[in-house]
Amino acid sequence: MAYTELTVWTRGIIMDKEGRDIVNSVSAAARIEGKFAQAMENYVDNPDRTNAPTRKYCRVSDGEIENALTYENEQPNIVVLVEETMVKGWDYMRGMPPGGTLVINTHYSPDYMMRFVPRPERLIQLVCVDAAKLADHKWLYYRLGELGLDRLSTEGAAERNKAIAPDIAAPLIAAVVKTTGIVRHETIEPMIANKAAFRAALNELQILPVGKAVV
16 A cells, blocks of 8 residues: 655744645645545644744555554655755654655755755655745745744734745645655646746756665
């Protein structure tokens, strides 16, 4: 039985919606395709702290999800970093079995980012996509503090935008779908608000093969 865990690391409050859009859209697309799927938050990370690293989870399976009541993804096959500075200094891929995929929102190349990845032997591929550029968010790299003043992004509050993936989530979703096949491109694209950024990412993402696929 095929079973996949997707963990998205994002920034509390300032990028909560982006992480939430990724896991919710993948989960919804999987259910459309007749699969079993879950999407959930992680309050252990304290998502109401501005800029704090926080996780969002998605699980997709061909059969019933046996660990449906387990609160955290213990063995993520796919990890997404919504903001590039999270790549340094800690193990955001903890628990990943061999053959995993890491997706990073960055304007740097995979070769450059690889030097910061902990225990890269767990990966089959490192995927980089400049989601901020493709979503026309040039401010991302210098306005994080300003974004922290926007309390409407926190869990339980009104969203800045009720559309699904109107911003940097769109290119990241495209990168996940194209490089892992967790759901079909044709299934998820109709949900995405920023279709231009989604489609551009399909052509502009960069893939660095690392290891061999695990059968």
